[in-house]
Amino acid sequence: MPPHPRDPLNRRLFLQVAGLTTLTGLAAACGGERPGRRAAAASAVPLSRPTSPATLPLHADVPAVASGLEPEKGGTLKLLNYAEYISPDVCKAFGKEHGVEVEVTVFTTMDEMIAKLRTAGEGFDVCFPTPDVIAKAAVGKLLQPLNASYLPHLAGVWPQLRDPFYDKGSRYTVPYNAYTSGIGYRADRVKSLPSNGYDLLWDAAYKGKSYVIDDAREGLALAMLRNGVTDINTEDPAKIKQAGAWLAELIPRTGVKVGISAYQLVAEGQATVHHCWSGDMINAQAYLPKGVDAEVLGYWYPDASLGVVGTDTMAVPRNATKPVLAHMFIDHLLDPKVAEQNFSYTGYQPALTAITPEKMVTDGFVTEQLKSTIVTPDVYARSLQILQISPPAEALWNDAWAAFKAGR
Amino acid sequence: MRVTGRATARRGVARTGLWAALAAPGTLWLLALFAVPFYAVAAVAFGYTDPLFNAPIPEWDPRYWDVTTFGEVVQRSLTGDLRPVFLRTLLYVGVALTVCVLIGYPVAYYLARHAGRRKGLLLALVLAPWWINYITRMLAWLNLLQDDGYVNDLLMAGHLISEPVRWLSGNPYTVILALVYGYIPFFIVPLFSTLDRVDERLLEAARDLGCTGARAFWHVTLPLSRHGLMTAAAITALPMFGDYYTTTLVSGSPTTTMVGNQIEFYLLGGSRKELGASLVLILSALLMALMAYYLIATRRAERDLT
Numbered sequence: 001m002p003p004h005p006r007d008p009l010n011r012r013l014f015l016q017v018a019g020l021t022t023l024t025g026l027a028a029a030c031g032g033e034r035p036g037r038r039a040a041a042a043s044a045v046p047l048s049r050p051t052s053p054a055t056l057p058l059h060a061d062v063p064a065v066a067s068g069l070e071p072e073k074g075g076t077l078k079l080l081n082y083a084e085y086i087s088p089d090v091c092k093a094f095g096k097e098h099g100v101e102v103e104v105t106v107f108t109t110m111d112e113m114i115a116k117l118r119t120a121g122e123g124f125d126v127c128f129p130t131p132d133v134i135a136k137a138a139v140g141k142l143l144q145p146l147n148a149s150y151l152p153h154l155a156g157v158w159p160q161l162r163d164p165f166y167d168k169g170s171r172y173t174v175p176y177n178a179y180t181s182g183i184g185y186r187a188d189r190v191k192s193l194p195s196n197g198y199d200l201l202w203d204a205a206y207k208g209k210s211y212v213i214d215d216a217r218e219g220l221a222l223a224m225l226r227n228g229v230t231d232i233n234t235e236d237p238a239k240i241k242q243a244g245a246w247l248a249e250l251i252p253r254t255g256v257k258v259g260i261s262a263y264q265l266v267a268e269g270q271a272t273v274h275h276c277w278s279g280d281m282i283n284a285q286a287y288l289p290k291g292v293d294a295e296v297l298g299y300w301y302p303d304a305s306l307g308v309v310g311t312d313t314m315a316v317p318r319n320a321t322k323p324v325l326a327h328m329f330i331d332h333l334l335d336p337k338v339a340e341q342n343f344s345y346t347g348y349q350p351a352l353t354a355i356t357p358e359k360m361v362t363d364g365f366v367t368e369q370l371k372s373t374i375v376t377p378d379v380y381a382r383s384l385q386i387l388q389i390s391p392p393a394e395a396l397w398n399d400a401w402a403a404f405k406a407g408r
Numbered sequence: 409m410r411v412t413g414r415a416t417a418r419r420g421v422a423r424t425g426l427w428a429a430l431a432a433p434g435t436l437w438l439l440a441l442f443a444v445p446f447y448a449v450a451a452v453a454f455g456y457t458d459p460l461f462n463a464p465i466p467e468w469d470p471r472y473w474d475v476t477t478f479g480e481v482v483q484r485s486l487t488g489d490l491r492p493v494f495l496r497t498l499l500y501v502g503v504a505l506t507v508c509v510l511i512g513y514p515v516a517y518y519l520a521r522h523a524g525r526r527k528g529l530l531l532a533l534v535l536a537p538w539w540i541n542y543i544t545r546m547l548a549w550l551n552l553l554q555d556d557g558y559v560n561d562l563l564m565a566g567h568l569i570s571e572p573v574r575w576l577s578g579n580p581y582t583v584i585l586a587l588v589y590g591y592i593p594f595f596i597v598p599l600f601s602t603l604d605r606v607d608e609r610l611l612e613a614a615r616d617l618g619c620t621g622a623r624a625f626w627h628v629t630l631p632l633s634r635h636g637l638m639t640a641a642a643i644t645a646l647p648m649f650g651d652y653y654t655t656t657l658v659s660g661s662p663t664t665t666m667v668g669n670q671i672e673f674y675l676l677g678g679s680r681k682e683l684g685a686s687l688v689l690i691l692s693a694l695l696m697a698l699m700a701y702y703l704i705a706t707r708r709a710e711r712d713l714t
Contacts, residue, residue, distance in 0.1 A: 208577030257660035407662035
């Protein structure tokens, strides 16, 4: 039988198109090294640790704002923050007092915040970085040094954070909030709390109802801490891989899911145990369905040094158009009264000595059961922190997490 | 005579470049919103990451493209941790498409042939879910499918199950169902427009020649609708392949991770954007191969008809 004239032609065309895509890859294989590409400034960024604090560099061309100036008038004070991470009422009141509009631009990741700070022509006045990106933001001249004379309320901040290891002398940042990463749970469904609360997530009794925070560092650190490994900033490939393997145990055992909506899932009961941030459980109180008592919410955080604490900070970007007002705004947020009002909106606790677990219970911020969500200077001192690591190590953490998420 | 006259006139206009000018906006659109971004993705995939700010630095000059990451991703897709993700995505989309055919074809067929005066209304109803935003619709499913939700209540009341089905606990059926639900109108509408144009007289002829209804469908309607069926499948499958939010919402479990989820992770969360960009290129290559097959198959289908 003679071949059908149509078929070979089409097959050929198909192969051509398919081959074209492969060819692109092959052609690319001929690529060479661009001269001078490897010149990298990464080594200039100090990796700060509590044991080896970093003093961030100052730059002659990035001066701090002079003391004793009048705040800028009119226009817009531009904040760069996570979504719903500052009280709109606090912003509005400040704006009214100083005759400005306070406008929040939101980001979802620190990478995105850095990208926004680097965008030319975007003059943000206050941003809210996490300690792990402060060093590179300072080295990369994205922030301006702070002038402490505008920040009298800094005295009310926890002593450790007035001179933190990630920014000795608070040159560029002041603390905003503190939180821990622990296990949120439904007290009405969890029969008994194991001595190692992390075991709740490994308990098959909560199959289909347990969640891990959807974040590479947090998730893998959880697996390490559950197994007593405290080296949560390790760059050792074997240790990172081991953490991934421990985490993967959860897939067959509990059908674990990943997410960052503990405040909603635990409150509504879709999750029985949820690896989460302390602020999630504080917020969960507002997400309880009608008729469900706040007593059903529980939060476990280890007594020993096997927990993760985190802080967020406030800084003034280099391109701020209202630097004096920006300082005043930061100081405003450090005022205990304002801070408490802000706390009641965000659910994340200001790192101020005026905020104690007892006061938060009596002020009705949290139930007695959720007292464990409040971070104290003692908790901060004994806890571990997720810190900046080198880019190659970060790639290892991400790949281990990606492998876990691929469901292998 | 008039026909030839018109043809000459058209050629005359063509010489003035009017037709080319009419195509210009589309060409510009395609260039600006597809070709340039696609090249940018390639430049990121073959570029490198700025170690200070963790930001991708695209390499625009192909002479300096660095393919090590791309090679790593290809290798991981073929033998490593990305392989199950690709296979799973193919499986989900394949099954979802089959379900789309099983549900969508009868609906489109009914709309085109038997809906009569209500055709317009019914077509509007097929598209009605689009009046509500995607997230809201999916959240409604979450309410229906949760362990003590209405779906389980109903199944329990009917004694079809003895304990609640864990629909939302990494259940692949739920993910497939959600994909079908999300995209099936895309499937029905193009199929409807093809079926609607099928000449009734061809079916009458088939009947006259002794075909039963079923045989007339098999030998006339189905071949005539092949083109529409493939267009519908292509329009539905392409967004399904890139979907990551559906599975995030209705499952969130690592056991139902799709390619889109890994792309999202590497592009939004990780420090290696070039890895995410490489994954985009591989997925695009896969989709391009499918599209090429689609173009060839539709051309063949058209030729079969003439």
